[in-house]
Amino acid sequence: MTTIAVIIALVALLVLLAIKTPVAIALGVSGALGLVLLQGFGFAGNVLGSTPFSDTANYSLTIVPMFILMGMFAVRANLAEQVFAIASRVARRAPGGLGVATVMACAGFSAVSGSSIGTAATMSKLAVGEMRRHGYPAHFAAALVAVAGTLGVMIPPSTFLVLYAILTQQSVGQMLAAGIIPGLLSALAYTIYIMARGRKLTTSADASLASVSEKAHTDAAQLRGLRSKSSVASGTTATATATVDAPAQQPAGDTTPWRELPWRGAIRVVILFAIVLGGMYSGFFTSTESAAIGAVAALVILIIENRKKGFKAVLAAFRSALQDTGSTTAMVFMIIVGSGILSTFFIAARVPDSITSAVAGMGLPPMLTMALLLVCLIPLGMVLESLSILVITVPILYPIAIELGFDGIWLGILIVKLIEIGMVTPPVGINVFVVAGTSGVPSETVFRGVTPLYFVDLAVVTLLFLVPQISLFLPGLVASTAG
DSSP: OHHHHHHHHHHHHHHHHHTTOOHHHHHHHHHHHHHHHHHOHHHHHHHHHHHHHHTTOOGGGGHHHHHHHHHHHHHHTTHHHHHHHHHHHHTTTSTTHHHHHHHHHHHHHHHHHOOHHHHHHHHIIIIIHHHHHTTOOHHHHHHHHHHHGGGGGTSSSOHHHHHHHHHHTOOHHHHHHHTHHHHHHHHHHHHHHHHHHHHHHOSSTTOOOOOOOHHHHHHHHHHTTOOOOOOSSTTHHHHHHHHHTSOOOOOOOTTOOGGGSOHHHHHHHHHHHIIIIIHHHHTSSOHHHHHHHHHHHHHHHHHHHHGGGOHHHHHHHHHHHHHHHHHHHHHHHHHHHHHHHHHHHHHHTTHHHHHHHHHHHHTOOHHHHHHHHHHTHHHHTTTSOHHHHHHHHHHHHHHHHHHTTOOHHHHHHHHHHHHHHHTTSTTTOHHHHHHHHHHOOOHHHHHHHHHHHHHHHHHHHHHHHHOTHHHHHHHHHHHHHHO
């Protein structure tokens, strides 16, 4: 009966997702159905009544809306535009310079946004049209932004890393520290690929970084009116549209003097990053307090940046940031509740124990066993939204990894990196749909351009898997300092 209940629940989940039921509802309904089949209506009713409170009444989870709010304020303070302008100037002479600048800007903005979707939507508005104007094929320009945008789920402050730490009771500070080197390594890998193929990808041999023309200004104004049409993941559209609404600035080109670049943007990113991580690791703040103080600092930056537009403009930006933070936070917590119901069913059905026993019975080396389990996350990315993958698979994979003797922080980095890949994997690939909606490039064209970068990501995952110290070096320093 247990096996039949698991099969029916999984089939129900796939059917609900296929008919575009919101992810949170699909998770909750399939989990509830499994509990009814397994334990009856009484037990299922108790779980449905208690899970919404028990899974969300956690003080540590307050860090999630605070990081989201900080990112929303940062978007409306035009930090992405300013970072992109500086990156364009710095990388102007490199092969594929504008592509390199896009990756640099995505990495920089990820350090304050904590959102992959927000990073992808904002940078799509800024970079895709500019790259196409300089001879980059549409499929490459859009795909690069979609893939580089995934850095938002790895580079701190990452809500995915925070949620993983809470789910597994790992240190939030050590988990965020673990994401720094893998995030920078991913950005470096993208940069090397772009520089290796940069001259071949541009259709004009003498294409160089130049100041944005009047036409680019007009295109940017039109793009600000667009809304992402993707409805694959419930609630993610709010984040994308929030970033599209942000005013665009003119990126600096080849001839802009260094002193005229918007260095205030880079300084503000460093300040926010230092407040969040520096305050946390120095012991001045807890992880939750650092997120809240970071949000306040981002609000101050928003006020300073928009003060010349008047009080009404500042108030409108503030209100918009709060509204989008509320909708995104509600989406995250709904998915946590839905996945909590499904996870309760899996535990009641002893799915983790069954998988552990099956794995142990295979007699495979621990590394090979863990590799096979992690590879299963890739097809999950084809049918599930990224946050759902995290909250469903962690309760299953984490006990197995610990039983096999692996480090929990190392496992978290690998899971989040594979979730990054899932964010650009068809047919769900939410980052692809966000970029398509904000840039006007068809989603099938973006998916076509993602393929070579997909293999770059797989190479990075392999390196992180084979060399755990890449992920564990900084957490080790944090632990030794705290001790």
